[in-house]
Amino acid sequence: MAYTVGKVARLAHVSVRTLHHYDELGILEPSGRSESGYRLYTDADLAQLQQVLFYKELGFSLEQIADALGDPGFDRSEALQQQRGLITSRVSQLEAMLDLIDRTVAAENGGIALSKEEMFEVFGDFDPTEYEAEVKERWGETDAYKESARRTARYTKADWQRFKDEAEEINTAIAALIDEGVAPDDARAMDAVERARLQIDQWFYPCSREMHANLGEMYIADPRFTATYEKIRPGMARWMRDAIAANATR
Amino acid sequence: MAYTVGKVARLAHVSVRTLHHYDELGILEPSGRSESGYRLYTDADLAQLQQVLFYKELGFSLEQIADALGDPGFDRSEALQQQRGLITSRVSQLEAMLDLIDRTVAAENGGIALSKEEMFEVFGDFDPTEYEAEVKERWGETDAYKESARRTARYTKADWQRFKDEAEEINTAIAALIDEGVAPDDARAMDAVERARLQIDQWFYPCSREMHANLGEMYIADPRFTATYEKIRPGMARWMRDAIAANATR
DNA sequence: GATAAACCCTGACGTTACGTCAGGGTCAAG
DNA sequence: CTTGACCCTGACGTAACGTCAGGGTTTATC
Structure with a gap:
């Protein structure tokens, strides 16, 4: 029921040093210590270690992992x-x-x-903005790609930086709503994804609410898009799809 | 036909710093320089960069990559x-x-x-020794796993170190034969894999030449075994299978 | 019941594969 | 002819451990 570092290390195919490291960083602190100061890991600790390893496998940094696991809403x-x-x-x-x-x-x-x-x-990594226009064409708006290329050709380095900052802020805001437990059909949720739509509309190509709904569907249909949003928050891809759909019909 | 660092970086989704780094390490030195000292990459350089990225994706260190690409027999x-x-x-x-x-x-x-x-x-990573006994059982020798467990239970840490050293030496010798272009049915090849058989026989469980041939088949049938040997030298899994088969019937 | 082998602890410095400036020269579009 | 994007070479910073050193603890075995 209680495992020492060495046992955990062998079980999980990691080094003892790695477990020490995770302890230092607070990513995986053993639930107990023996009288002599030995780290003692419980079954729950093992489950958490498994989570750490999954996230690591997927390329998350230890800091991101700490944030995710440390979140009370985890x-x-x-x-x-x-x-x-x-x-x-x-x-x-x-x-x-x-x-x-x-x-x-x-x-x-x-x-x-x-x-x-x-x-x-x-x-x-997969860059969604590169791909959205292309996908849009499949749904009929045959000039989306050309229009996007025409506009972006004139963008300066600073423009791209502004766009990235803006996009990150929008995504952070959405993530915050998810953390708060706001439902996708809540007005605040619809407002947030409406900002996302306007951003596409402004920077790349005309994007109606209906077209945005199509993109939303793709967020959960194409694993690459899903991955992009799921990496920000678990469940974010589906939440956005629902919020965008709600926004399109309100 | 000649690409500057920035163009290569965008094309290959890597940073300019990464290309500088690869140049320093000699992993990917651009074929030319402009008058003003700009790095100029050719199509052949791009092909090599692709190789570097494949190997990196598979978890090889830059040193290993340098060795592989630098090998005249590459x-x-x-x-x-x-x-x-x-x-x-x-x-x-x-x-x-x-x-x-x-x-x-x-x-x-x-x-x-x-x-x-x-x-x-x-x-x-997948540990072949852990798995071989289990697989052996599927081919009938129902006591292989038990016998192996019985013996290894008494092994000390130093024993395992000796075993690992020995195994590495055997693999290195085999890799050297492959590098020399020795055919799998050459006597030297058969001798080398015979050493591998004897090692299993000595450390884990009785392993006849016929049984060894079965293991050899598995080296190319099971992707995990294949990966273990292919990671040492391209083509090593199949080469060993052939050498073991030749050794079993000589 | 001792004694060695295996295991645990806490520093603390080393390594890999880059990231991130700093300081300065180059190229191309308007 | 200037300005923004691009290139160069140092050189220091960082993430995620690896690898001793020095010293205490547990456990298997003689």
């Missing part, structure tokens, strides 16, 4: 769902790499050559 | 096949995580609880 099942989605999107990314390798080999054997962009698009 | 297609196998095994691991999450959620909803080992077995 919910294990919710986190597991979030992690499930993120792992799924990671699998898609790796499968894209397999596909890239196959196409590269085919090209070497006289197949069609790959563009420079194709050679690297599987690396690095 | 072969792009061979490396791509190796990477394909390693990515496949990574996907299996992530799928095991998805399965673990599902079982954890099921357990929370009144399903069967998970053992401590199950909670963590998906993390950390």
Whole structure:
């Protein structure tokens, strides 16, 4: 029922030093100590260690992990769902790499050559803004991509920085609403996603509320978009979809 | 045809600093410089960068990458096949995580609880020695696991260190043969894998040449085993399978 | 019941793979 | 011809541990 560092280390395939480190950072403090000062981990501690390892596997920093686990509103099942989605999107990314390798080999054997962009698009994180216009075209607004390209061509470095700051602020605000437990059909929720819509409208291409609703659907249908929002808060992708849908019909 | 750092960075979703770093380490030195000293990357450099990124994605250190790419016997297609196998095994691991999450959620909803080992077995690298005895049982030698457990129970820390050193030496010798281009049915190859067989026989459980051949088949059938050997040298898993098979029938 | 091997503790410095300035030269569009 | 984006070389900072050192504790075994 109570495990010493060494036992936990062997069980979880981590080093003793790693457990010491997590203890220092407050990410995983053992529930008890023996008389002689030995760290003693309980079953609950093991469950938390598993959470730490899942998050680490998904590329979260230890600081982010500390924040997530330290949050009083932390919910294990919710986190597991979030992690499930993120792992799924990671699998898609790796499968894209397999596909890239196959196409590269085919090209070497006289197949069609790959563009420079194709050679690297599987690396690095997925950028939603790059992709939204493209998706929009599939739904009919055939000029979205061109319009977006036309506008963004003139953007300066400072413009992009402003856009990023603005986007982050909007996302932070939404995350705060989620933390407060505000429902997606609450007026504050709809206002928040309306800000997101206006931002797209202003910076990239005309985006009606109906079109925004389409994008919202994609947030939960495409694992890459889902991952983008789930990484901010568990359940955020679905919450946004619902809030955007509510905003479109109010 | 010639790209500056910034262009390469945007294309490959890496930072300029990263490219500087790779240049310092000699992992990716641009083929040219402009008059004013700007780094100029060619298409071939981009292909090499892609290789670096693949290896990095698979958890190789920059030092290992430098060794692999710097090796005069480096072969792009061979490396791509190796990477394909390693990515496949990574996907299996992530799928095991998805399965673990599902079982954890099921357990929370009144399903069967998970053992401590199950909670963590998906993390950390795959240890072949832990698994071989278990697999051996599937082929009939029903006491392999028990025998192995009986023997290893008495092993001291120093014993394990000796075993690891020995195993590494054997693998290094095999890798050297591969580097030399020695064929799997060469006598030297058979001798090398015979040493591997004797090591298993000595440390864990009786392992006949026929049984060893079965293990060899598994090295290419199970992606986790394949990954273990492919990580040492591209093509090593298949080479060992062939050498072991040759050794079993000589 | 002693004695060694294995295990635990707390510092504290080392390492990898970059991030992040600082200070200064270069290029291209208006 | 200037201004914003871009490039250079140091050089120090950082995250997540690895790796001793020095010293106490537990446990298996003789």
